[in-house]
Structures are given as structure tokens and as C-alpha cells.
Amino acid sequence: MLNKKINTLIVLCSILAGSMLSSVANAHPRWVLPSHFTISKEGGDWLTFDVTASHGTFVMDKPAGSETAQIIMPDGRQERPDFVLRGKRRSVFDFFFSEEGTHRVQINNVPGYVTHYKAGKRDTVKRIRANKVERSNLLPETSRDISTTVMFTRAETYITVGKPSDKAFPLEGKFLELQPITKPADIVATEPVRFQFFFNGKAQAGVKAEITRDGTLYRNQQDQIDVVSDEQGFIEFTPEIAGRYILKASHTDKLADSPLADKMNASVHLTFEAILP
Amino acid sequence: MKVKNLTCLLFSLCIALPSWAKSIPETATMDIEFVIPNIEASIYARPYVAVWIEDKQRKPVRTIQLWVGEDEWLKDLRSWWRKVGRNDRAVVDAVTSATRPVGQYRFSWDGLDQQGKRVEQGDYTFYVEVVREHGGRNYIRQKIQLAEEGFNMQLEPTEETGLITLDYHL
Numbered sequence: 038m039l040n041k042k043i044n045t046l047i048v049l050c051s052i053l054a055g056s057m058l059s060s061v062a063n064a065h066p067r068w069v070l071p072s073h074f075t076i077s078k079e080g081g082d083w084l085t086f087d088v089t090a091s092h093g094t095f096v097m098d099k100p101a102g103s104e105t106a107q108i109i110m111p112d113g114r115q116e117r118p119d120f121v122l123r124g125k126r127r128s129v130f131d132f133f134f135s136e137e138g139t140h141r142v143q144i145n146n147v148p149g150y151v152t153h154y155k156a157g158k159r160d161t162v163k164r165i166r167a168n169k170v171e172r173s174n175l176l177p178e179t180s181r182d183i184s185t186t187v188m189f190t191r192a193e194t195y196i197t198v199g200k201p202s203d204k205a206f207p208l209e210g211k212f213l214e215l216q217p218i219t220k221p222a223d224i225v226a227t228e229p230v231r232f233q234f235f236f237n238g239k240a241q242a243g244v245k246a247e248i249t250r251d252g253t254l255y256r257n258q259q260d261q262i263d264v265v266s267d268e269q270g271f272i273e274f275t276p277e278i279a280g281r282y283i284l285k286a287s288h289t290d291k292l293a294d295s296p297l298a299d300k301m302n303a304s305v306h307l308t309f310e311a312i313l314p
Numbered sequence: 315m316k317v318k319n320l321t322c323l324l325f326s327l328c329i330a331l332p333s334w335a336k337s338i339p340e341t342a343t344m345d346i347e348f349v350i351p352n353i354e355a356s357i358y359a360r361p362y363v364a365v366w367i368e369d370k371q372r373k374p375v376r377t378i379q380l381w382v383g384e385d386e387w388l389k390d391l392r393s394w395w396r397k398v399g400r401n402d403r404a405v406v407d408a409v410t411s412a413t414r415p416v417g418q419y420r421f422s423w424d425g426l427d428q429q430g431k432r433v434e435q436g437d438y439t440f441y442v443e444v445v446r447e448h449g450g451r452n453y454i455r456q457k458i459q460l461a462e463e464g465f466n467m468q469l470e471p472t473e474e475t476g477l478i479t480l481d482y483h484l
Binding site: 073075076077078079082197199200201222223225312313314 | 384385386387388389392393395396399400401403451453
């Protein structure tokens, strides 16, 4: 009995440690890179996905996990990857795609809480991993300028088998979400792309997104495209060069009546390809 | 009421008529000569080839040739796959055939669309997409006018294609 309790405790601790690690990795943008975005093989095909957290575009760095990876099938149901492995600088999973239509592949982490505060004479901003409930026990008595932020990142990409579909993308109504108005399989270099952002289920103006093409390691400038969503949450941009891209969008807003946080900082990291015109 | 309806019908007929262009003549055919050039390469693979026609609205009308072999590689014909292949598996099954070795080829288009209907007279675009593993991709577009007058034109060679000749005759 006691053994069982200890075991549970160990599991709990490791989950906690794991989630903390993944939040630490959050400082590096977490993203997914599929081996292919399109499948034409009749009967389907295997694809492989790399998941990492890094500052370079498609440069593997920190081992973000794939344990939470989900594949949203064209009919809306969720599946888990077939194989998951974790290396030192990335994790990997494979999935056999056989159903016609567009799938969303997402590796979302659990919400992480960070409390910033000042204490002492120097006015240094300090941080602890605690929500509003936990922080009262952890903060020094002299703390001031206390603010707790809940952070959540969606790392996602879309895979299309045969004819594209758009049933896989219902809004969850939570955090920041991206709706691909231009179908991901229809993104063509030199043609405009249109996406829409939602924050807690509502179209959100002012969401900042930066779009960066593959290969930052081999060029002097990031050459990123910067856009901000309009009143209805739309962004529009044109990838001039064919290739693989990461879109990194984030939005921060105050939370009026959350018992756990004062602010929310939610991100979407979308990987897509712009095909040759 | 009836008279009004009739007037409406006549009026809409008049409006619609210009777009109700005549079909191309029954005997109209386009002969295509196509060359897969000899390319010196350490690893040479036969190219994937798609040849198709689109109308003025850039809607695919007919896939004339599709040389791929295994359907896993259909997607590598990026433009053809996006515009035609992925949307209609039946087209793929109907036209797909094996890849071809270096050489000169000749094939014809009978002027019918994918549904077997003779196309209307008007402006069209002739497309060729050629992709070779370990090699390059060429995407060739040529505007053509299909009417009651024949034409003959030559499309300059590219890296992956030799001279292409189009001969539209009645």
C-alpha cells in the first residue's frame, strides 16, 4: 500500500518535473517539422515528425516531448502517434496517414504558470513557477509588483492526403488558435495566404505573427514577414519563395476573473510549406 | 406573366450567348511531339511527366498524359497534383502510365474534356510539368486558341524537356 503511494508520488513528481522542463524549453520556440506535408500514395503512407524547441528555423536544439502529440483526423476524431521516441535534441513520432483529407497534427503542452515579482532593494524582477493559489505560500513577505501569467503554446502543422478538407479544425475556444482560411495544402509561393486568429474563442485583433522561412542558419538575415491581425483577426501575407516556414504568433491579455492567473500569454507555432508556383 | 417570363428568358439568352461559344470542330485534334532529352547524370531516373489543358478560368479541362508509375510520386508533380490529381482520383486511374526512357514521343489530344465532351472554342493554356528524381523540375505554360483555324507552334527546350511541337489541325 505504502509502496503504491510512493510509486504514485514518484510518477507525479516526474510528471511535474516533465512539465516544468517543457515550460523551461518554452523560452525556445517549440515546433514540429513533418517529413512531408502531402500524400498521394493510394492506401496512405507513413510520415515522420521531429519536435524540438529552438531559436533557429528548422535547426534541432532542445528535446521537447511528443508524448502529447495528437492527430486530428479529417472527420474530427483524435488519434495518437504510432511511435514516439525522445532523443537529446528532439523527439520523433511517426504516423500512418490513410484517410483522405486534411489532418491537423498538434503537440500542445499543458498550461504553465509563472509568477513575476520584485523583492528586496534592487527591484530585480524575479520569477517562480507558481499560479495565484500556489504563489501565496512561496513568495517572500516583502514581495511587490506581483503578476502571474499562464502560458500555453500550440505547436501544429497540417497534413493532406489526396483532396483537402476542412473539417479537422473546429475551434476549441481556448488560448490562441489559428484558422487556416487559405487551406494549408493550397499555400503556393507568390500567392497571398490568409489566416484568422481567435483568442479564447473570439476573433482577435492585434495578434502579432512572424513568418520565417527554412534555413536561417545559412543566411545573414532572418528575412521574416511580420504581420498583425486586423479587427476580425485576419492576417494576410505572401511567401515569395517556396519552402518550409514557421509562423510564430502570440497574444497576451489580462484575465479578469481567473483564480489562477492575472494574464494569459498564448502562442501558436504553425509549420507549413509554400509549394513551387 | 407568360410574356414577361419569355422576355426574361430571351434576355438572359442574349446575355448568356457570348459565353455559349461553339464547340471546336469535330475533326479538331492537337498532335503533340515531345522529347525527353538525354541528360548526363551520375544517378539518372526517368522523369515524371504531366501534360494537361486548362481553360481561361484556369480550370483543368483534360489531362492528356501522365507518366509516373507509382502513385506515391504523383505529389512531386506539384502543380498538376494540386490542380488536378488530388481532386479526382478517377482522372489519375484513367490516364496514368509508366515513366518513359529518353526519346521522342508523339501523342494526340482529341479535343474532348475529361468527361468526354468536346470543348468550346476559346482561349486555353497548354501545360507540361516534368520532374526528375535527383534532377530538376520544369513547368511549361503556353497559351493557345482553339477555334476553327489550325496552328503549329514550337516550345523551346528546357533543362528537362526537348523541343515540344503543338500541331492543332482540323
